[in-house]
Amino acid sequence: MSSTKFDVIVLGTGPGGYVAAIRASQLGLKVAVVEAEELGGICLNWGCIPTKALIKSAQVFEYINHAADYGISVDKASVNFEDMIKRSRDVAAGMSKGVQFLMKKNKIEQLLGWGKVKPGKKVEVEDKDGKKTEYSADHIIIATGGRSKELPALKIDNKKIVGYRKAMTLDKMPKKMVVVGSGAIGVEFAYVYRSIGVEVTIVEFLDRIVPNEDEEVSKTLEKLYKKKGIEIMTSAEVTQVDTKGSGCKVTVKTKGGEEVIECDLVLSAVGVVSNVENCGLEDVGILVDKGKIKVDEYYKTNMPGYYAIGDVVAGPALAHVASAEGIICVEKIAGQHPDPLDYNNIPGCTYCIPEIASVGYTEAKAKEAGYELKVGKFPFSASGKASAAGAKDGFVKLVFDAKYGELLGAHMIGSNVTEMIAEIVAIRKLETTGHELIKTVHPHPTMSEAIMEAAAAAYGEVIHL
Missing domain, CATH: 3.50.50.60 (FAD/NAD(P)-binding domain)
Structure with missing residues (x-):
């Protein structure tokens, strides 16, 4: 009993x-x-x-x-x-x-x-x-x-307008889809479906994709996604979806006027x-x-x-x-x-390819908060391990407080960076300074060396750039 x-x-x-x-x-x-x-x-x-x-x-x-x-x-x-x-x-x-x-x-x-x-x-x-x-x-x-989350113009019917649950259990592969929202859910599904041959358009209300990330991360992902053949519309709003025919007619309002996109499926990824x-x-x-x-x-x-x-x-x-x-x-x-x-020390990870990982202040937010900054950036194109792996896209960017050397934020885009961000979270928890990070020996060749090199770049000591 x-x-x-x-x-x-x-x-x-x-x-x-x-x-x-x-x-x-x-x-x-x-x-x-x-x-x-x-x-x-x-x-x-x-x-x-x-x-x-x-x-x-x-x-x-x-x-x-x-x-x-x-x-x-x-x-x-x-x-x-x-x-x-x-x-x-x-x-x-x-x-x-x-x-x-x-x-x-x-x-x-x-x-x-x-x-x-x-x-x-x-x-x-x-x-x-x-x-x-x-x-x-x-x-x-x-x-x-x-x-x-459901928007008035995007009522989920689980047939032609779907949320994330239905998007991962579709009966058949669509030919063309529109993804509304470019947070983690939106860009992850956009990657999956584009990689297997679906034509994908991302519609984002704000002026850049993954808008919570550092601006340089957004720009890099947009460039790489466009290279993959993903259409990207920013500062754009879906005002209606006509599902009466065999597919969907999605009306998108942009600064330049209105556009109608025809597709088989709309994924609503506008939040939770x-x-x-x-x-x-x-x-x-x-x-x-x-x-x-x-x-x-x-x-x-x-x-x-x-x-x-x-x-x-x-x-x-x-x-x-x-x-x-x-x-x-x-x-x-x-x-x-x-x-x-x-x-303020919670890591965020997005598992699109390349992956995105970040923690703490973006460069813009740190400036807004009144900090004087030292910013270091190390591209994976200069990493031996990344070259060997064929994963040269992306970078590690570290934002330090110039006065005390505190690591205010870290922003990464690249292969496996979601596995690398935990080091930064621990460093910030332990209040480690930029100089201590530079002197922490990282194994070679690894992607994680880029963290040490980005710290060195912030202080004018970078070796491999």
């Missing part, structure tokens, strides 16, 4: 929820999780993990098509779209099973169904048959995540909204501001015993942020003294 009383109940098992649950269990608390869909949430099932599997398939196809560049002859490679999608789903299913194993290993009870918080530190769970069961806990953590509806917040009196649950630095809401983490609170909607918040939240609940999260 399962219990109805716990120390901690977590609503949602994405990378915020399941990580919080495991850490709470490690700290000796009796824990339950509530999940309406698959364990692992959007990240494991419909986001971070399956998209990376699709990107890898697209990259392998690209390698094969450019095999001659490496002295290898390959005849007539072709994409099996169904198998590519199947591999992505199998990878996601394997990861979800891994979370299932972790739940059992950590003796966490799984309550399957739709969860709603109720007053008096209670949670009501409605299963798929409509049966409702009430549970109680001293601490209830809301980690219900987010979903695709929090899942704060229909989970009982109003009944409990939990405050929501601009679609986000209000919390303090340890993720307490205004109501004692109720907490919120991940995409439902303010801050970057990133898996690793949700996990970090979950750990801090439960460590505080368990009576430990964790440091609050430093939101």
Whole structure:
């Protein structure tokens, strides 16, 4: 007979929820999780993990098509779209099973169904048959995540106008698609579909693609994407999509007037909204501001015993942020003294090819903040490892405070840079100076040498430029 009383109940098992649950269990608390869909949430099932599997398939196809560049002859490679999608789903299913194993290993009870918080530190769970069961806990953590944002002119019908979920499980490969939005989701899918032969147009409302990144990164990606044959429209807005015919007619308003693009499919990648509806917040009196649950630095809401983490609170909607918040939240609940999260030292990664990784201030934002700067840049075209790998596109750019040598920000575009950014996050956490970074011996030949060389470039000591 399962219990109805716990120390901690977590609503949602994405990378915020399941990580919080495991850490709470490690700290000796009796824990339950509530999940309406698959364990692992959007990240494991419909986001971070399956998209990376699709990107890898697209990259392998690209390698094969450019095999001659490496002295290898390959005849007539072709994409099996169904198998590519199947591999992505199998990878996601394997990861979800891994979370299932972790739940059992950590003796966490799984309550399957739709969860709603109720007053008096209670949670009501409605299963798929409509049966409702009430549970109680001293601490209830809301980690219900987010979903695709919908614009009035882009109503998702999952036939011709799709969000990211449908974009990774299409029945057949489109010939031509329009991607609306050029954040991580938009540029990643644009890469995947263009690489396997789809004609792709990106429409971005702001004046450059990946608009949250450093301006030089945006310019480099735009140049490389155009070289791949991706059409890019910036300072552009989709005003309507006519889906009446066999395909779509997308009306795009630009500074030069209106243009109609015909395509088979439109991907809406205009951001994420929090899942704060229909989970009982109003009944409990939990405050929501601009679609986000209000919390303090340890993720307490205004109501004692109720907490919120991940995409439902303010801050970057990133898996690793949700996990970090979950750990801090439960460590505080368990009576430990964790440091609050430093939101200015959160790495952001975009897994298009070439990859993008960044942390901290962009050069423009650092100037705005009043810092005097030393900026160093090292192109991968000057890297031996990059040349050997055939991956010479991109650069590492480091932004230092000229006065104290503090590393204010790092911006990278290139092969495997998402694996390199963690060094910068650690350096910033440890308050390492530019001079210390220059004197940190990096292995040769590696892509990571570019970090040391960019630091040296900022201080006029670069060797290989």
